[in-house]
Amino acid sequence: MSIFEITTKDSGSSARCGLLETAGGTVTTPVFMPVGTRGSVKGLLPETIKQTGSQIVLANTYHLLIRPGVDAVEKLGGLHKLMAWDGPILTDSGGYQVFSLSTLNRVGDDGVEFASHVDGSKIYMDAKIATEVQNRLGADIIMCFDECAPYPCEAADLRKAVDRTIRWAGQCKEAHGNDKQLLFGIVQGGVDLELRKECAEKLIEMDFDGYAIGGLSVGEGHENMITVADFTAPLLPENKPRYLMGVGMPADIIAAVRAGVDMFDCVLPTRNGRNGFAFTDNGPLKMRNSKNSEDRRAVDEKCDCYCCKNFSRGAIRHFFNVGEMLGPILISIHNITFYQKLMHTIREKIENNTFSEWAAEMIAGDKYNTVK
Amino acid sequence: MSIFEITTKDSGSSARCGLLETAGGTVTTPVFMPVGTRGSVKGLLPETIKQTGSQIVLANTYHLLIRPGVDAVEKLGGLHKLMAWDGPILTDSGGYQVFSLSTLNRVGDDGVEFASHVDGSKIYMDAKIATEVQNRLGADIIMCFDECAPYPCEAADLRKAVDRTIRWAGQCKEAHGNDKQLLFGIVQGGVDLELRKECAEKLIEMDFDGYAIGGLSVGEGHENMITVADFTAPLLPENKPRYLMGVGMPADIIAAVRAGVDMFDCVLPTRNGRNGFAFTDNGPLKMRNSKNSEDRRAVDEKCDCYCCKNFSRGAIRHFFNVGEMLGPILISIHNITFYQKLMHTIREKIENNTFSEWAAEMIAGDKYNTVK
Numbered sequence: 001m002s003i004f005e006i007t008t009k010d011s012g013s014s015a016r017c018g019l020l021e022t023a024g025g026t027v028t029t030p031v032f033m034p035v036g037t038r039g040s041v042k043g044l045l046p047e048t049i050k051q052t053g054s055q056i057v058l059a060n061t062y063h064l065l066i067r068p069g070v071d072a073v074e075k076l077g078g079l080h081k082l083m084a085w086d087g088p089i090l091t092d093s094g095g096y097q098v099f100s101l102s103t104l105n106r107v108g109d110d111g112v113e114f115a116s117h118v119d120g121s122k123i124y125m126d127a128k129i130a131t132e133v134q135n136r137l138g139a140d141i142i143m144c145f146d147e148c149a150p151y152p153c154e155a156a157d158l159r160k161a162v163d164r165t166i167r168w169a170g171q172c173k174e175a176h177g178n179d180k181q182l183l184f185g186i187v188q189g190g191v192d193l194e195l196r197k198e199c200a201e202k203l204i205e206m207d208f209d210g211y212a213i214g215g216l217s218v219g220e221g222h223e224n225m226i227t228v229a230d231f232t233a234p235l236l237p238e239n240k241p242r243y244l245m246g247v248g249m250p251a252d253i254i255a256a257v258r259a260g261v262d263m264f265d266c267v268l269p270t271r272n273g274r275n276g277f278a279f280t281d282n283g284p285l286k287m288r289n290s291k292n293s294e295d296r297r298a299v300d301e302k303c304d305c306y307c308c309k310n311f312s313r314g315a316i317r318h319f320f321n322v323g324e325m326l327g328p329i330l331i332s333i334h335n336i337t338f339y340q341k342l343m344h345t346i347r348e349k350i351e352n353n354t355f356s357e358w359a360a361e362m363i364a365g366d367k368y369n370t371v372k
Numbered sequence: 373m374s375i376f377e378i379t380t381k382d383s384g385s386s387a388r389c390g391l392l393e394t395a396g397g398t399v400t401t402p403v404f405m406p407v408g409t410r411g412s413v414k415g416l417l418p419e420t421i422k423q424t425g426s427q428i429v430l431a432n433t434y435h436l437l438i439r440p441g442v443d444a445v446e447k448l449g450g451l452h453k454l455m456a457w458d459g460p461i462l463t464d465s466g467g468y469q470v471f472s473l474s475t476l477n478r479v480g481d482d483g484v485e486f487a488s489h490v491d492g493s494k495i496y497m498d499a500k501i502a503t504e505v506q507n508r509l510g511a512d513i514i515m516c517f518d519e520c521a522p523y524p525c526e527a528a529d530l531r532k533a534v535d536r537t538i539r540w541a542g543q544c545k546e547a548h549g550n551d552k553q554l555l556f557g558i559v560q561g562g563v564d565l566e567l568r569k570e571c572a573e574k575l576i577e578m579d580f581d582g583y584a585i586g587g588l589s590v591g592e593g594h595e596n597m598i599t600v601a602d603f604t605a606p607l608l609p610e611n612k613p614r615y616l617m618g619v620g621m622p623a624d625i626i627a628a629v630r631a632g633v634d635m636f637d638c639v640l641p642t643r644n645g646r647n648g649f650a651f652t653d654n655g656p657l658k659m660r661n662s663k664n665s666e667d668r669r670a671v672d673e674k675c676d677c678y679c680c681k682n683f684s685r686g687a688i689r690h691f692f693n694v695g696e697m698l699g700p701i702l703i704s705i706h707n708i709t710f711y712q713k714l715m716h717t718i719r720e721k722i723e724n725n726t727f728s729e730w731a732a733e734m735i736a737g738d739k740y741n742t743v744k
Contacts, residue, residue: 045420
C-alpha cells in the first residue's frame with residue numbers, strides 16, 4: 001500500500017496535492033513544517049502550534065543527540081512525548097548540523113568525528129548510528145545521514161560529498177530498524193546538475209519512502225536554488241513525496257511547489273518572529289520600529305491568527321521594546337500562521353486548477369518576496 | 373449599590389467569600405491576581421492566563437508610565453486592549469516602584485521627583501498625577517499613591533511616610549475622575565500597629581471603594597507580616613474588599629484570608645516559574661535539577677494544568693537546560709494554576725465552613741510552606 005496518494009495535479013505545472021500517511025497521522029501536501037530544533041517550536045505551546053494550522057513539525061537529531069541525549073528521550077517516552085506533539089514529526093539526520101555547527105575533527109568515507117558545539121565533547125556519527133538514533137527518537141519520518149557540501153564548493157569536494165551521501169544512504173536503509181517510520185533519501189550535488197542527477201538515480205534504485213533535495217539554502221541564491229529544484233524534482237518518482245529541505249521564503253516555496261515539491265521546513269517564520277519581523281501580504285513589518293508605537297491596527301488586519309485577532313501593532317512593539325517574551329511569541333504565531341495560510345492557498349489553487357497562473361504572478365510580484 | 377457582597381463567612385475565623393463587582397466583570401474572592409508588570413504576564417497568552425483559572429490581573433503603573441507611556445496606552449485603546457485581557461485589571465499607583473526601583477531626586481510632602489530606571493529621564497509624580505495616569509490607563513481598580521517605607525525604618529521616617537500616604541490618599545480621591553474605576557486606599561505604617569490603626573482610620577473617613585494593606589513583604593518576615601495583617605484587616609470596613617499587596621507564599625495567603633483579607637497579588641508564581649522552581653503539594657521542585665532528566669512523571673501528577681497534562685519533568689528539565697522559552701512558560705502556567713487552585717480550595721473550605729481547621733493545619737504544615 002502506498003504511503004503517498006496524489007489527489008490533484010495542476011494542469012499547468014508539476015504542482016500536486018497529496019495525502020502523506022505516517023504513523024503519527026495523515027498530512028495534506030504541499031505542507032510546511034515549523035522547526036522545533038530542540039523539541040520545542042520556540043515559545044509556542046503545542047496547542048498553539050496546532051492553532052496555526054500546522055500538521056507536522058520538524059526536530060533536529062543533532063541537537064537532541066547532544067541534549068538531552070537519545071537515552072533520555074527514549075526513557076521519557078520518545079520524541080512525541082518530549083514535545084507533547086501528537087501529530088507527525090520529522091527528524092533530520094544531523095548531517096547538516098554536523099557539518100555546519102560542530103567542530104569537525106575527522107571526516108572519513110565511513111563517518112564523521114566532531115566536537116559538540118555545546119561542550120566540545122567528542123562524538124562519532126555514521127550512517128548506522130544516525131539511523132539508530134532516529135529509530136530511537138521515534139519520529140514518523142526520518143532522514144538519511146548525508147554530507148551537505150558548502151556553497152561554493154570545489155568540484156572534487158562536491159563529488160566526494162555526493163559519493164559519501166550515496167554510500168551512507170545505502171547504509172541507512174540497511175540499518176533502518178523501525179518499520180513505523182518512513183525513511184527518506186537526500187539528493188545532494190550542490191548546483192552541479194549532473195551530480196544531482198546521478199545522486200537521484202542512485203537513491204531511487206535503493207527505493208526510499210520519499211526523497212529530499214538537500215544542500216540548498218546554503219548561500220547559492222534564489223536563482224540557483226530554483227534551477228536545482230526545477231531540475232531535480234522531476235527526476236524523483238512521481239508517486240513518492242518530495243521534500244525541499246530548509247527552504248524558504250514564500251516565493252521560493254511557491255516556485256518549488258510548481259516544480260513538484262510536496263514538503264518544506266524553514267526557521268524563517270520563527271526566527272524572524274523572534275526578531276520582530278512579521279510577514280504580511282503587504283510586505284514585511286518590523287515590529288520594533290517606533291512608527292508602530294501608537295498604531296491600533298493588527299499586524300495584518302485580514303489575518304485571523306491569535307496575534308492579529310487580539311493585539312495591536314503598538315502593543316506588540318511595546319512588548320519587543322521592553323523585552324517581554326510575549327512579542328516574539330505573538331509574531332512567531334503570526335508568521336507560522338502566515339506560512340500555513342500560504343500552504344492552504346497553494347493547495348486550494350492546485351485543487352481549483354488555478355495554481356500556475358497565480359504562482360507566476362506571486363513569484364514575479366512583491367507579495368511573497370517580502371525579503372528580497 | 374454595593375460593589376462588594378459577602379456571600380459566606382467562616383464561623384471559626386474572619387475569612388469570607390465574596391463577589392467583587394468591577395466594570396470589567398465580577399470577581400469571586402478570596403482572589404489571587406497574577407502580575408503583568410509591563411502589560412504581559414510574562415510568557416503567557418491571555419487565553420493561557422484564563423486557562424489557569426485567573427479572574428483578574430495586575431499591571432504596574434510605574435512601568436507602563438515609563439514604557440510605552442500613558443499617551444501610547446490611551447491611543448492604543450487603553451490597558452485592556454494593550455494586554456488583550458477582557459477581564460478585570462488592577463493597577464497599582466506606582467508608589468512602591470518609585471521608592472524601590474527609581475533613583476529618587478527629591479521627595480517632598482507634595483510629591484516625588486525621580487529618575488527613570490530605564491533611561492534616567494526625570495519624572496515628577498504626585499497623588500493627582502498618579503490618579504490621572506491610572507484614570508487614563510483604564511484599569512477596573514486603581515490604587516492611591518502612597519509612600520512605602522522600607523524595613524527596617526526609623527520611627528520619624530515611618531511617621532512621615534504615613535502622613536504623606538494619608539494626605540496623598542485624600543488628593544487621589546479628589547483627583548479621581550473615572551467613575552468606571554474603583555479606587556482603593558492603602559494603609560501604611562510598617563510594623564508599627566499604632567500607625568497602622570491611625571492610617572486605617574483616616575482612610576476609612578475618606579470612604580474608599582476598598583482598602584489595601586501595603587508596605588509588607590519588604591523584608592519584615594512572615595511573623596511580622598501576619599501580625600500586621602491580623603491587626604489591620606479587622607480595622608477595615610467589613611463590607612469593603614481588603615487587599616494585601618504583594619503577598620505572598622501560599623501559607624501567607626492562607627493566614628491573611630483567615631484574618632479577613634480578600635485579594636492578593638504576587639510575582640512568586642511567575643518569577644519562580646521562570647527560574648524553574650515549581651510549586652507542588654509535595655513541596656518545591658527545582659526543574660533544572662539533573663535528577664529530573666529521565667523522570668516521566670508530571671511536575672504534579674494530580675494537577676490538570678496544561679503543563680502537567682502534557683509534559684514530563686524530564687522534558688521540562690531539558691527545556692530549562694537548553695534555554696528554551698517553553699520551560700519558563702510551562703512552569704509559570706503550572707505555578708499560577710497552583711495558586712488559583714489554592715484560592716479555589718480556600719473559597720470551597722470557607723463555603724463548607726471547614727476553613728479554620730484546614731488553615732491552621734496548612735499554616736503549621738509543610739504543604740503550603742514550600743519556601744520556608
